Amino acid sequence: MSLNPVRHITIDCHDPHALARFWIEVTGYLPDEEPDDDEVLITARVPDAPGLLFIRVDDAKVVKNRVHLDIEPPAGTRDETVERLLAAGASIFEDHRAPDGMGWVTMRDPEGNEFCVERSAVERGLSTP
Known part of the structure; x- marks a missing residue:
């Protein structure tokens, strides 16, 4: 069960x-x-x-999602993941990255659904590379 x-x-x-x-x-x-x-x-x-x-x-999707997924990169960094997903067809909707490395990126999938890419566990100091 x-x-x-x-x-x-x-x-x-x-x-x-x-x-x-x-x-x-x-x-x-x-x-x-x-x-x-x-x-x-x-x-x-x-x-x-x-x-x-x-x-x-x-x-058609016409308004902001009421629910979205937050993605934690299982490998690599937030920024590497953002670049990989841009190449796969995503777009950046809002960039909340801060100069100190904190923050996240709100992206849209190819049909406009929002999702966020957060820092990886390694970037947050929760595991080792």
Whole structure:
């Protein structure tokens, strides 16, 4: 029995397959997709972590997300992760990095959904490289 009550985090989108591929790049999750399906689930490599479920919808995103994901880089730095995600199709929405290295970057995925990239555990002094 899972102790985590959150099974999936669902994201409405125009192209679930393309958006799932972007989020696989962000998270390292594993795909579970059918080519003609209007839904794509990607799952974590660790037990009990919620999956990300992308569902095709016709309506466009028009306002800021009410819920977003905060991404902690599992390897490397916040800034390296931001650069990698820019190359994968993300854009910077708001940059909250401070000269002293603190802060985060609010980004948008290819369909405009906001998410934040925080400093890694190493950058926060919580683990060693």
